[in-house]
Amino acid sequence: MSPKSVPEGIWADQPFKLLDTPGKDKPLSDPVVYVASHMALVHNTFIRALNSIYLHAPLIAPGNKSLARDMLTYCQCWVALVALHHQAEENFLFSAFEKRIPAAKGILATNVRQHDEFHSGLDAFKKYVEIALAGGEPYCSEKLLKLVDAFSEPLMKHFADEIPTLMRMQEAGQIEEVMKIHEEFEVIVRKDIDASKVGPMTLLNADKTFEGGKHPFPVMPKFVPYLIKYLVSRKYAGAWKFGSCDYWGQPVTLFMNTPEGKQALKAGNE
Template sequence: MSPKAKPEGVWADQPFKLLDTPGKDKPLSNPVIYVASHMALVHNTFIRALNSIYLHAPLIATSNKILSRDLLSYCQCWVALVALHHQTEEKFLFSAFEERIPGAKGVLAVNVQQHEEFHDGLAAFEKYVDSALAGKESYDSERLLKLIDGFSEPLMTHFNDEISTLMRLEETGQGKDVMKVHEEFEVIVRKDIDGSKVGPMTLLNADKTYEGGKHPFPVMPKFVPYLIKYLVSRKYAGAWKFGSCDYWGQPVTLFMNTLEGKKALAVA
């Protein structure tokens, strides 16, 4: 899709910086470039969603029970998406690359180690979000942002470094096998997802216009966005107002910048 005008006001490309893909200026016909670019696009989905959380959180008062609960639900869905991704990487992707790609042994070890560097901070964030949603703690935007600050630096480092690591697989000359492992990884991820959390979270933060719209991410049948919008998204319906894109991958004005959002945020 061709680029659209940037949505009104501050958007979800900040404060955490989006990743350039290896395919930005290189052909996606190269299997390794395609796989590494796909991973960068996945990471950017996580980053846009986290940016949306970071931008909206301080604008929501503790007394605003409806919006604070919706944002906490959005946080919970974001954790579910990130956890699924990293668990599947550890269970399958990294080991499959190392075992089945000659010359890849040890290449991805640093990325597994990096998971540990943000694990505790992310767990603390999840624990607070779950506790607040259960009514055991009150919504506190300062605490929420502090918890994000506690894991964001190692998480962003990991997101960036993993792309460089995957590009090293090009040195093996086994592009076809790299693509095969990647395709199997995608099947496993789709099989293990909690669709009500992960499906909308993915679509509502996947910008199909990114880098000129050259990337086919996420790849799915045309009916799936309709299914997710009108059926799957119902369970956590209040959360999705914070997404940065629509269900078809087009960037939208963030809730905080809309007239509806400004009115809702003004509620004490």
């Protein structure tokens, strides 16, 4: 994909495949179905954002300093979002399930081990992005995507595998405890959040129309999207053009296929 090629009609549901939720054909009133579906929706937010990186990055020439910096910032915010999620899993979620639901012991073992399979790749991606943003290395889309390719396979496998694992909590019983642990996990994530990075990145890649719009994700008071759009998003304002949705969860045309985006790519790449 050369810097001058702008694929028409594609969206952030590719190249990495979005996950179906258990709630697609099961009642969300079941706590385990709800928790597993919520996790799939969280993972899909990460996947759409990574897809938007994968689709936009090759179109930005090294000399297009403004767009390159915005893309690197977007990548930095994506890393912050994924790291926050996985740290909360490692520090609380996985151990809480095993300690408080004895019959669940061992169910999550594979998912815990999978974190080790992509950590080094994510760290290398983060390091390159930070160095490039600091001016220590030039923007290079080939290197950026090569780093993504190094961790994407184990990361996508982990995202997919975690959903059926959570559904196995039905075998362990104590399904109400599953919901309590999930709620505590959400509190921990919100407590440690860097809102200026994570808030916009989440909203701008959370498709509320997914699977017919049956999933209220992310769940928040109605005023919060306004707060994030008009206040919280200012710090990294240039990055958010690459999001796949608006602040209210409606899919939007990807930046590279908008008139504004085509002009910015053309002007900066010449």
